[in-house]
Amino acid sequence: MKAVVLHAPHDLRFDDIAPAPAPGPGEVQIAVSHGGICGSDLHYYHHGGFGTVRVREPMALGHEVSGTITALGAGVTGLTEGDLVAVNPSRPCGHCDYCRKGLAHHCLDMRFNGSAMRFPHEQGLFRAAVTLPAAQAVRLPAGTDLALAAMSEPLAVCLHAVAGAGSLIGRRVLVSGCGPIGCLTILAARAAGAEEIIATDIAAPALAGARAVGADTVLDLAGDADALAPYAEAKGQIDVAFECSGAPPAILAALKVLRPQGLLVAVGLGPEVTLPVTALVAREIRMQGSFRFDAEFATAARAIASGRIDVSPLLTRVLPVAEATDAFDLASDKSRAMKVQIAFPSP
Template identity: 45%
Template sequence: MRACVVHGAGDLRVEERPPVGPGPGEIAVAVALGGICGSDLHYYHRGRVGDFAVREPMVLGHEVVGHVAAAGPGTDGPAVGTAVAIHPATPCGVCHECTGGRRNICAHTRYLGSAARTPHVQGGFAQLISVPADQIRPLPPGLDLHRAVLAEPLSVALHAVHRAGDVSGKRVLVTGAGPIGCLVVAALRHNGAAEIAVSDLLDEPLNIAAAVGATTTARADRPDDPVWAGEFDIAVEASGAPAGLRTCVERVRRGGTVVLLGLLPPGGVGLLGNVAVTRELELRGAFRFDAEFDEALSLLSQGLLVDPIVTHTFPLEQSAAAFDTAQDRAVASKVLLDLSGA
């Protein structure tokens, strides 16, 4: 089978790999589509995501959908040919976090396409992958693969909005209009936020944010923009940039909430600690997701407005071009790999 494999910073290859059949308790999936995530881009361009460095060749990808190809010995699951999405996380199930209902922060989680552990967890940008059966989700009736492939990033956005608390009727700021930031906008709109302001350094991402529900947008490099008048009840930092975090802390009202979603650069990052103290701000991290995956599939099947976020689709053989396009935020938002005909 063919797979998209990172060997180090700037070293991305489409290469042959032996297919791995399903073992007991596993389901094999013929992958049809995969979404390129910001973490995939970091692995390709920098050879690392935060503190997680590529130390061995690794198949990238964790936003994947396809069709059931086979079930492992003694394994129950959807019939061969069923269209499915794959929940990418395998938490340990026994730690304090797992038993306490916070499986998304399990320290022992195995996550598709992640270098957090060694050996690395191979990802989903391969024509055939095998995963535990409980990670398989048959698609709801009427949901096609091209929308379902957004389930994983939408789950991240939904978890961030859940971490923010009740957003109904609130004035919310989102810093960063990449695919995740725009999906946060869609989730905020669904959950009843009264005003959703989005900031970014580029116009095209802001246009996409407006198309999926932002009520106002602002260039982050234009401090005189009228959108900055007044304060926000909630801010979601989705850019992963220290400047975005600073904006969130500065612009949220006293007693307001800041959700840290974007992964910041490794090492120390300046924080307006005195502002957080004197205004009694709530700073809440948001990492991955858990049950939100099923919620995301349901919302996508109900027609949640997210289609403008997908801007490009490339065949697997053009993976390098796909990654380079995804890196250019002036022209691309969510970029997909088509593995069905590779």
């Protein structure tokens, strides 16, 4: 069967690989329909990895996919052949201390599709078909748009970040960094009751995306570096800031506008930054990180399927899987693309 396989930086091939095995007990086989190209996929494509992680063997990319169940293993209940599903790429062990404490996303033996952290690598989901534990498949209603359903994973990341912030009802929220995660955070924050959402970025296309998903105010910090200054008055005007870029200047800018006892949620990954500890202490600013997701995946999939959260403004283009390299090149051009997907032929 066909798969999108990375062999080395910029060496992406549409390879023939072994077919997906027949599902064993508790497993399902899924014909992959759509797959979204994520920032981590682009790191692998351009650099062969990120940080100290490097691809050491050919690896199928991708972890944002949807598809159709084509076969069931023994003992699987609640799913049938022909069901549309969103595929959760996380497979926690279920028995380590963190899994038993309800923190499965911090599993000590996590397997995550499309990751080179292990060797042999955990193969990604840009394959014509995959066989996985049934628990990784979230059933969707008939007629669900599988292109939109493939955005369940990044939306789950944002739902997790928003849930960790506590109640947003009536709150003034800042979202800095308006790529796909930032824009999905805007949608998640609005669904959680945020009263006002201010979005910042340094790129006009990203700000256009923020407008499209309903940000109340968008500020171009490249055109006006002091655009956030009014929100710093009277010790700060922002209740909760979601920092989605990972850029040190954006983190520092967000800290300046938080009100006393305001909360900064760090969602994006980036280089280390020196924090203004005096200001943090004097204004009792709270900071927390947000990492991946757990139960939020199923919530994200169902919110998309029902239309409660409309992710369609973020889908730039869907290309056939045979044009995967073109899709990765388009996804790399942030002036032209927000979310690019590849599509496999129907089985």
